[in-house]
Structures are given as structure tokens and as C-alpha cells.
Amino acid sequence: MSARLGAWASWAYLGVALLFIFLPVLVLVQFSFQEGLAPVPPFDGPSLKWWAKVMANRKITDGLWNSLLVGLGSAAMATILGFLAAYALARRKHRLSGLYQFLLMAPITVSYLIIGMGLQITFNHLGLGKSLWAIGIGHVVINLPLTFAILYSQLGEHQANIERAAYDLGASDARVILEITVPMLWPALLAAFFIAATLSWDEFVIAFLMSRFDVTLPVVIWSMLRSGLSPELNAAGTLVFAISILAVALVELLLWRARRNAN
Amino acid sequence: MTDRVTFRGVSKSYDGHQVVAPLDLSIAAGEFVVLLGPSGSGKTTLLNMIGGFATPSAGRVLIDGEDVTDLPPARRPTATVFQDYALFPHMSLAANVAFGLRMKGMAKAERLARAAAMLDLVGLAGFGGRGVHQLSGGQRQRVALARAMAVEPKVLLLDEPLGALDLALRRQMQEELVRLQKRSGATFVHVTHDQEEAMSIADRIVVVNQGRIEDMGPPDRVYLKPATLFAATFMGESNIIAGRVARVNGQEFLVETALGPVALRGAAVPDDAIHLVLRPEQLQLTPPTDGIALGRARVEELSFQGTHCRCHCRMEGLDLILRAPVAAGLRAGVEVNLYAARGDVVVLDG
Numbered sequence: 001m002s003a004r005l006g007a008w009a010s011w012a013y014l015g016v017a018l019l020f021i022f023l024p025v026l027v028l029v030q031f032s033f034q035e036g037l038a039p040v041p042p043f044d045g046p047s048l049k050w051w052a053k054v055m056a057n058r059k060i061t062d063g064l065w066n067s068l069l070v071g072l073g074s075a076a077m078a079t080i081l082g083f084l085a086a087y088a089l090a091r092r093k094h095r096l097s098g099l100y101q102f103l104l105m106a107p108i109t110v111s112y113l114i115i116g117m118g119l120q121i122t123f124n125h126l127g128l129g130k131s132l133w134a135i136g137i138g139h140v141v142i143n144l145p146l147t148f149a150i151l152y153s154q155l156g157e158h159q160a161n162i163e164r165a166a167y168d169l170g171a172s173d174a175r176v177i178l179e180i181t182v183p184m185l186w187p188a189l190l191a192a193f194f195i196a197a198t199l200s201w202d203e204f205v206i207a208f209l210m211s212r213f214d215v216t217l218p219v220v221i222w223s224m225l226r227s228g229l230s231p232e233l234n235a236a237g238t239l240v241f242a243i244s245i246l247a248v249a250l251v252e253l254l255l256w257r258a259r260r261n262a263n
Numbered sequence: 264m265t266d267r268v269t270f271r272g273v274s275k276s277y278d279g280h281q282v283v284a285p286l287d288l289s290i291a292a293g294e295f296v297v298l299l300g301p302s303g304s305g306k307t308t309l310l311n312m313i314g315g316f317a318t319p320s321a322g323r324v325l326i327d328g329e330d331v332t333d334l335p336p337a338r339r340p341t342a343t344v345f346q347d348y349a350l351f352p353h354m355s356l357a358a359n360v361a362f363g364l365r366m367k368g369m370a371k372a373e374r375l376a377r378a379a380a381m382l383d384l385v386g387l388a389g390f391g392g393r394g395v396h397q398l399s400g401g402q403r404q405r406v407a408l409a410r411a412m413a414v415e416p417k418v419l420l421l422d423e424p425l426g427a428l429d430l431a432l433r434r435q436m437q438e439e440l441v442r443l444q445k446r447s448g449a450t451f452v453h454v455t456h457d458q459e460e461a462m463s464i465a466d467r468i469v470v471v472n473q474g475r476i477e478d479m480g481p482p483d484r485v486y487l488k489p490a491t492l493f494a495a496t497f498m499g500e501s502n503i504i505a506g507r508v509a510r511v512n513g514q515e516f517l518v519e520t521a522l523g524p525v526a527l528r529g530a531a532v533p534d535d536a537i538h539l540v541l542r543p544e545q546l547q548l549t550p551p552t553d554g555i556a557l558g559r560a561r562v563e564e565l566s567f568q569g570t571h572c573r574c575h576c577r578m579e580g581l582d583l584i585l586r587a588p589v590a591a592g593l594r595a596g597v598e599v600n601l602y603a604a605r606g607d608v609v610v611l612d613g
Contacts, residue, residue: 158347164316165349168336169363169414183353 025241032234039231050231060236063220067201070132070216074139075197079189081140082147087181090155091163101152108145115141116209123210130212138206143196150195154188155181187254194254198247202240265328267292267450268313268418273322275308275474282308283474285322290418295444295451297461300471301497306454307422309471313452314420315339326417337366342411343420346427348403350395356382356406357391363414381409384443401432408440412447419444421453425460437464458498462486470494487542492611495540502546502583504539508532518610521580522558527608540609543573544586547602555608557583557601565595576601 031039033046054060085104089097107115119138128134159181166180182189204218211219221236268290275283283305290296298306311317312324315336323332331339342363351359357378364374379391385405395403404424411419421440425433441464444451455461461468462482470478470485470493478485478494489495492503506520508531516531517524518539525539550556560576560583572593574585583601587593 158349161345161347161349162351164336165343165345165410166351166362168314168316168341168343169410170337170366171362172337175366180351184351186353 028234028241029238031231032238034231034234037230039229039234050235053232054235054239057232059220059224060217063215063217064239066132066214067217070136070139070207071197071200074136074143074200075193077136078140078143078147078196079151079193082144082192083151083182083185083189085144085148086152086155087177090152091160104148105145107141112142112203112205116206119206120209130210132211132214132216134210135207135216138210139196139200139203142203142206143199146199147192147196150192151185151188154185159184187257191251191254194247194251198244198251201247202244266290266325267294267327268452269325269328270309270312271323271325273309273312273319273324275305275312275317276320281474283312283319286474286476288469288476288479290450290452292417292450293448295441295464295466296453296469297465297467298452298454298469298471299456299458299461299465299497301456304471305474306456306471308474310343310420310422310452310454313339313418314341314343316343340417341420342414342416342418343422344404344407344411344424346423348407350403350406350410352395354395355391356387356393356395356398359395359406360391360410360413362410367414377413378409381413382406384412385409385439400427401436404428404436408443412443412449415447416449418450418452421451423454423456425455425457433460434463440464462498468498470497472497488609489540489611492538492540495609495611500543500584502541502543504541504581506537506539508535508537522578525555525557525608527555527605527610529610531610535612538611540611541583541603541607542586543584544571545603545607546576546583546585547604548587548591548599550602551604553605554602555605557603559598560585560601561598562593562595565593 030043031045032050033048035044035047035049085100089101089104094100116138119134119141123130123134162184163176163180166176171179202218203216204222207216208219208222215223217236217240221233221240224230224233224236266289268288270286270288272285272287273283274281274285288309298309300306308317312319313326315331315334315338319332323330325331326340336343351362354362357375360378360381361369361374364377369377375391379388382388382390385408387402387405387409390398390402390406395406398406404427407424425436428436437460440451440453453461453464465482467480468478468482468485469476470489470491472493477497478490480490485494486498489498489501495501495503504520504522506518506525508516509519509524510517511531511533514530515526515528517526518531518537520539527539531537546557547554558578560578562574562585563577563582564575566573567589570589571586572589572591574587574593576583576585576599578601585601593599
């Protein structure tokens with residue numbers, strides 16, 4: 001009897017915890033289908049009225065494309081740089097390897113606000129204007145430690161031995177990297193890429209500080225928020241959330257396949 | 264004829280710690296050499312210096328008389344079978360085996376035909392299209408072997424390749440290795456810490472300990488007449504009896520031991536501290552011709568091993584291990600007289 005009660009209590013606890021995490025998002029999604037002008041109860045939908053408005057809003061669709069551009073571009077760059085750094089540190093033992101690793105990982109402890117301010121000062125100094133490029137560079141800076149850490153963890157001694165076997169059979173450095181290391185790391189490379197892309201997609205602080213005319217979707221939403229709540233904003237937010245969830249699901253799928261192949 | 268592999272005064276240190284002491288070693292073409300030693304003895308470092316995965320701190324490594332000391336693995340006529348197989352997980356078995364041939368620029372049709380033939384040779388005919396993940400450990404081992412042999416290396420290097428296999432499979436692979444080596448005529452250099460494996464496959468065993476070559480020769484010679492105490496104890500069980508040369512008399516000498524005086528033939532220096540080595544199966548219960556009596560012993564412990572009984576025998580001041588025939592019907596607690604043939608006794612310095 002007490003075992004049944006315990007099982008029931010643990011399920012209930014799980015339900016409450018999940019509700020706590022997802023309730024705000026669920027409410028956001030629900031009220032994007034609101035009929036009336038205010039995204040507050042009572043719910044009078046469902047209606048696609050506000051979704052149609054979002055899709056017709058140039059500011060939002062432009063922001064969406066800008067976000068995709070910055071997200072995919074900065075993620076590709078962060079993944080390539082992260083791979084090169086991880087490969088070098090995993091394969092070429094150096095006296096200062098520990099220091100390099102620390103320096104590569106350190107930005108993860110610095111708040112985006114501080115990094116954004118630093119970038120702003122640096123770009124001012126260099127005469128670089130605020131632009132999507134500036135946002136992209138900022139996102140590479142914040143995502144590089146993550147892509148590096150993910151890829152470094154996948155470059156173990158077993159992989160090194162597989163590379164050694166390729167060298168032994170006559171492969172050059174370039175062929176080992178392109179034909180052995182990269183294909184072997186493919187799932188991890190894709191996972192790193194999608195994590196970086198997702199974080200860039202959601203990122204607001206740096207995108208806000210680094211942008212002027214071309215802005216990303218989170219910045220568009222923020223500027224719309226200043227004129228008050230509207231179901232249109234809910235729809236825009238739901239869009240951001242849905243694309244993030246898709247990317248995260250993709251990452252999980254890739255990592256699951258990588259783990260299965262590793263066995 | 265020049266040797267296939269030659270070490271000339273080769274040594275290796277890591278961070279000031281010497282793992283291989285300066286040594287010379289020659290391996291003939293077509294020879295199956297086993298480097299045998301405990302872990303950390305430097306045997307894998309020796310193998311890596313042939314393959315190009317380690318560079319000697321001093322000395323030269325030659326293959327067919329050509330100095331390869333500074334050549335990378337890719338440019339040496341060697342191929343390695345790794346302990347963890349190191350197969351390419353993202354390639355089919357055929358692509359794995361054909362990889363080295365592709366790197367050499369062989370045409371696709373030709374190299375795939377060769378890969379199929381190599382897979383056939385290791386008993387995996389028709390497996391070319393499969394992935395690495397569908398294979399058992401023993402099958403992966405065979406693919407690794409086929410991949411290394413496909414490039415027709417002058418020297419095939421095997422780094423404890425059978426370590427991860429279970430006993431029955433290991434025995435079977437040992438036989439196959441010998442068969443493949445004889446058929447291909449390639450030189451095999453095989454590293455292991457398993458002395459039974461070494462004895463069953465090697466043309467010549469090189470016993471390595473603490474970066475030095477302790478003994479080197481055909482398995483029967485190394486087993487029956489080990490050159491050092493280490494070789495005597497690492498290659499199977501040995502009874503070691505410490506003694507001192509009491510008297511030298513022409514071609515005979517007398518050794519004082521804990522078991523009493525033992526008369527032996529050969530040369531010796533008076534007052535030398537020496538060791539007498541006898542294998543457990545060389546101890547006998549009945550006096551052989553030209554035998555020596557070792558004295559009376561009490562069987563303390565006894566374990567049945569199928570082909571023989573392994574007994575711990577307590578003697579005055581010394582314990583010996585005896586392999587007695589099952590037919591002798593020994594029991595714990597009985598007393599026996601132990602003998603040995605004079606010719607079986609190995610005398611070692613130190």
C-alpha cells in the first residue's frame with residue numbers, strides 16, 4: 001500500500017515540476033490563438049487571426065530571416081573554430097595545453113552583457129559599425145567555448161588510435177582529418193552546430209547591443225513589447241519557441257544515434 | 264642477407280625516465296618474433312619504434328638496411344594491428360580493408376577485389392558490405408588483420424591483438440596468425456604478456472623486462488634453458504634454488520644449497536653465488552639415470568589440473584612446486600623423495 005502511495009506521489013511530483021517549467025510557455029502558445037485584443041483570460045479562441053498578422057508583419061519576417069542568417073552563420077563558424085581548437089589540443093600535446101584550454105573555456109563564465117559591452121567598445125575602436133556581422137561575431141564569441149567543449153570530449157584516445165591506423169596505412173594529415181576525424185565526429189559536429197544555432201537564435205543581449213537597422217527576431221519582439229502585450233507577440237514568441245524546440249529535438253536525435261554507434 | 268629489422272643502440276626515455284635501455288636487435292625476413300614481457304617492460308615502445316609511432320632517444324632503426332628512424336608511419340613498409348583494432352567506424356568492412364590501397368592510389372575495382380580476397384583469407388568472405396558495429400570482437404580482430412595485411416607490409420606489427428578475446432577464440436586466432444604468417448611470408452612482430460601465447464606462435468621469443476632484453480631464442484630453448492632468472496620465472500613456473508659454488512673439480516663442481524650439496528657438470532667459479540632452476544615438471548618421484556637426489560618432501564597442498572597434479576612440497580628450508588603425474592596418486596600429507604636429471608638443472612649467476 002505504501003509502495004503504491006510512493007509511486008503515486010513521485011508521479012504527482014513529476015507532474016507539478018513539469019507544469020512549473022512549461023506552464024508559462026503553454027500559456028504563451030495558447031493565447032497566440034486568442035480572438036480578442038488582449039492575451040489574457042478568458043480564452044476566446046481559437047483563431048489564426050494573430051498568426052496571419054505576424055506572417056504579414058515585415059518587421060517580424062525580416063527579423064526571422066536575420067535571426068536564421070546570424071544563427072546558422074555564427075554556428076557554422078563556431079563549430080569550425082571549435083573543431084580546430086579541440087583537434088589541436090587533443091592531438092598535439094603542448095606544455096601550455098592546460099592554459100589554452102582554460103582560456104578557451106573562460107568566456108563561458110562571463111555574462112553576455114559584459115561580453116556585449118566589450119565587443120561594443122572594441123568595434124567602436126576598430127571603426128566597425130553595428131550590423132548583423134557584429135551580432136554574428138558576438139555569437140561566435142559566446143558559442144565557441146561550448147562547441148569546443150563538446151568536440152574536445154569526443155576526441156579521446158580511442159579516436160586517436162583510429163587516426164593512427166589511418167596514418168599507418170599511408171594517409172596524409174589532410175586526408176586523416178577529412179576522411180577519418182570529421183566523419184567519425186559527424187554527429188558531435190552536428191550537435192555542436194545545432195546547439196550553437198539555437199543559442200544564437202534565442203540570444204537577446206548581444207543582438208540588442210550590436211544591432212541598429214537590421215535586427216534579429218528577439219530584438220523585434222522586445223521593441224514590440226514596449227507598446228504593450230498583444231496576441232501577435234504571443235504568436236511571434238511561439239514561433240521562436242517552436243524553432244528552438246525543433247533544433248533541440250534534432251540535437252537529441254543526433255546524440256542518441258552517436259551513442260548507439262559508439263557501442 | 265640483410266636483416267629485415269635492425270635496432271642499433273636504440274634507447275628511449277620519456278621525461279628522463281628510461282623505458283628502453285640501449286639495445287641491439289635483429290629480426291630476419293619471414294620470422295615470427297614475439298616480444299614478451301610484463302606491462303611497462305618497454306615491449307610496446309619497441310614495437311612503436313618499428314612502426315614509427317615512437318622515435319628513439321638515441322640509436323637507429325633500420326628496415327632492410329634502410330635507416331627509417333626519422334620516417335613517419337605512413338612512409339614505412341610496416342602496418343600495425345592495434346590492440347583496440349582501431350577500425351574506421353564510419354566505413355564498410357570492404358572500405359576499411361581497402362583504405363591503405365586507396366591511399367596508395369590503387370584503382371577502385373582492383374582494390375575492392377583485393378579487399379574481398381583479404382576478407383576471404385581471414386574467413387570473412389562476403390562480409391565486405393557490413394558495418395563495423397555488426398561484428399563480434401573476434402571478427403573485428405580479423406578485419407584489423409586483413410586491413411593491415413592488404414597493403415602487403417614487409418613487417419606486420421601486432422600490439423597485443425588477442426588481449427580482448429576469450430580463451431578459446433584466442434587459441435584459434437593464434438593458430439590462424441601462424442598460418443597467415445607462413446602463407447604470406449611476411450615478418451610478424453607480435454607483442455604480448457601471455458607467455459603461453461608467445462610459446463605457441465613464435466619462431467623466436469624476445470623476453471623484455473625493464474627496457475632490457477633478458478633472453479632471446481626459440482621458445483623451447485628459452486623455456487628449457489632460460490638465460491636469466493627473470494626469463495626463468497616469467498616464462499612459466501620455476502623452482503629457484505639459491506646456492507654457492509663450494510668446490511670446482513675439472514668439469515664438475517659442487518653447489519651448497521638449502522637442500523644440501525648438489526654435484527653438477529660444467530664450468531663454475533669457486534665461491535660464486537648462483538641459482539639452480541628446475542621446472543615443476545622436471546622434479547621426479549623416482550631416480551632417473553644420471554639423477555640427483557633432492558631429498559625428502561612432504562606434499563602440503565595439491566590441486567588436480569587434468570593432465571597432472573600441481574603440488575606444493577615442503578622440504579628442509581625450502582618449498583618446491585611439483586607437477587606429478589595423476590597416476591602417481593599423491594595425497595596431501597604424504598612424504599615423497601624428489602629427484603631431478605642432472606642435465607635438466609639450469610645454473611644461473613646472481
